[in-house]
Amino acid sequence: MLTQAPTRAKGRPRSCVADSAIDTAALELFADEGFERFSIEAVASRAGVGKATIYRRFANRDELLAHAMQQLDADVPVISELGDFWQTLTKLLDDIRESSLDSLKSRIMIRVLSEGARHPQLRAMVTELVIRPRQARLRAVLAHGIQVGQLRSDVDIEATVALLIGPMVWLKMLGLTPEAGAASTESIVQVLRTGLAPASRL
Amino acid sequence: MLTQAPTRAKGRPRSCVADSAIDTAALELFADEGFERFSIEAVASRAGVGKATIYRRFANRDELLAHAMQQLDADVPVISELGDFWQTLTKLLDDIRESSLDSLKSRIMIRVLSEGARHPQLRAMVTELVIRPRQARLRAVLAHGIQVGQLRSDVDIEATVALLIGPMVWLKMLGLTPEAGAASTESIVQVLRTGLAPASRL
């Protein structure tokens, strides 16, 4: 239950329970309340931890926030390769839409992006840790689709990535779910698959 | 330069210069700084106006913010009908991307949507004033496209709207411009037009 320091410290070891409580509280607080309401005191309160316990670990608010953000990496869930390319793509978009069944990442992402102009280094960190790996995974799926001949080889990849991610983020921001009348991921993939133009007008 | 009240008041009339200065400052402040930093004091400072001048007009912060938001309607620029349907669509998306060459609306929209859970009535107002008219305009263009046979008549309209608006908002949130290597509106329309699947695999 306690962290073991490599160099055997003398006194009471720091609680790793407090460590993770602080990290979790920081991420949830940021997602729930946003940047402006993110304060040491609020994190301590939410984590059930004394302020001194936080100040013993971090010098100030920015350090705490930056450290918490780095807990965002790790799990980019692997998509089990399905037989059908379009099925795989749909599943991938569903994952992006739900952000790994855990909306914490996506709520943080949206907050950081919408406030990015004010905190560029935070924006860069989230871009690197959350957005980039998912875009890479998406590109890999697209490349595989081209390989197996399911995807046109002449499509603009940048445009395609924007066409796949954009609608997911947009629908999430609107707070619309497929159950609530919004477009389903399947129908979006379907439109994208066949295109908007009639076959006769290509 | 001064507002003429219907009932001729006795004292010094309220300055309509201050009126519009307050409105403008409120919108810009909200776009620049976000909800949490939106305060009477900051609006007064930015407008070059005494705080009492604002309190004489609005009871509190929420009233001021709501009034300022209602200045957002009015101009949904009309798209001159071009000959080519896809050209019209591209121009429409460019307009959405730049939000009428004035990023104020789009910055406000993104802030409101990302913070919408906390302020549902504000979200409803922006949805009504900014998003709904633009979606209506887009649907009209799509309907016309079907009429003239440029657009498949069996496409899912909801999905198509999400596919058109989503990428624009997403690229704007990322802060990417076509000049900076991001996908151009033309290439997005092009991918959407022809679809992702090879002709042989439809």
Next chain:
DNA sequence: TCAATTCGAAACGATAACGTATCGTAATTC
């Protein structure tokens, strides 16, 4: 001219978070 009203500026008290320190308790090493 006089009373009424608004103006921008500034003073006022309240609130909140900051960073630090202290308290008694708990955990660990020597």
Next chain:
DNA sequence: GAATTACGATACGTTATCGTTTCGAATTGA
């Protein structure tokens, strides 16, 4: 057992900002 360090809780003085009120000057109708 003694020394040391961390724990949660809480108190402290400082700073910043908020909403509200007050002030003299300015602008109007009567």
